[in-house]
Amino acid sequence: MLEVDKDRARHAVQPQHAFLVTLKVNGEEHRLNVDARTTLLDALRDRLHLTGTKKGCGLGQCGACTIIVDGRRVVSCLTLAVMNQGKEITTIEGLANGALHPVQQAFIEHDAFQCGYCTPGQIMSAVGLIQEGRTRSDDEIRENMSGNLCRCGAYTNIVDAIKDAIAHGLDPREAMTQAVEAIAQDAGREA
């Protein structure tokens, strides 16, 4: 038994466990009921059925669950859904706009995966990396992709794909703008 369990009975504050939250994912607002414990990752996968975002370790150690929140790459397993209301959330499903996003295209051309499980996280992380501009050398790319593990060992091709995406007209500063515009257009089409 944990020390704190003894205090459960005499807990004074009014507890709230269930929440009606609004999550803005890939430009679209979703209202859903969640328990306070629901991670953003589980809300995306199990509640919104956006299963492109993968669950590997659930502890922030593998990067498979990487998404972009308010313009920054994060691991969605280490944050609660209820903490992410009103934020701009982009998942792998929100990246392509008719045509694949340049980073997606480059991953295919460079065979930057084998089993593919870590790939959505790798791609989202790469989009974040390119926007941060930390791509001045292979070493800098490797260091700044270190939050994404690939058990198949496709690392060499991942670095090549990222460099190619930058070389083929994807200005680092524009990577995020492109993704956001794609989402806005998608949202417009659906409306």
Add this chain to the structure above:
Amino acid sequence: MVPFSYTSVADPQAAVRRTSEGHGVEFIAGGTDMLQLLQEGVRAPLELVDINGIGFDDVSVAVDGVRIGAMARLADVADHPVIRERFPVVAEALHESASPQVRNMATVGGNLLQRTRCLYFRDVATPCNKRVPGSGCPAIEGQNRINAVLGGSPDCIAAYPGDLAVALIAADAELMVVGPKGERTVLVEKLHRQPGSTPHVEAVLEPGDLITAIWIPIAAGGRLSHYLRVRDRATFEWALASAAVSLGFEGTRVLEARVAAGGVGTTPWRLRAVEELLVGRDLDRALAHEAGERAADGARGYGGNDFKIPLLKKTVTRALMRVGGISPGEPA
């Protein structure tokens, strides 16, 4: 995860009020350590109080020092031009901590209070005095490769894992704390407690105490500094041993010295014997070695972590050489 309730607060006073009401009400900031511990069942709070809305998330530069808001993210502090230029020891400690994703989420306040990586602490299937007081310490005779060689007690030898606190000690930093009884300051060096017979009590903070900012006095910015860590893989890993060194010079003579070590102590560990040895002397290769030898004064290994004693000495020597501009390759 055990069910918990959740509230978010918009200012420090509300945060303090909510958490001083009783046991089991905890702050959540970036959530990166809290979520790990919730997922593993190590922590079971009654309520989480989300402090992301309180502000205190920027770095502000004054004539006499730099104030880093407790909610500032590791990535932003590591990239801040003044931190990089004047306090490299702090920027370097943050730069390769965790992963880019975690650095975008994790706050500096939360970083200081992260819990140990001791294997038993994070595995609820085993006893652990820190997690369940009185249940025993299997690490002392068990898997203790990552545990502490400095500051251990018969009840706990868990290493404090963080990097930032070690660097902040070398920069003479203090914390602004708001609590039920008002505001006060706490030196970073005084934040963590030795395990003794109460290893579950880790910091001098009381229920309701909220760290609002870190203050680094400008004097530390006039010294040369460096953070060096040694770990099992090149990156995305906690330190097995680290050294934070900050030295003020007149020519090659050391006028002022701050040296602290990470990954080896039950708390971030200030190496006063090393500092005293350095002051007033010319820093050369021989002195760097002599000082490094003193880094493990009082250290004790428990088998698996014996290697940390020579590793600590070499890490301190190497960090001193770097600050002194002495290349490690040249013969003595």
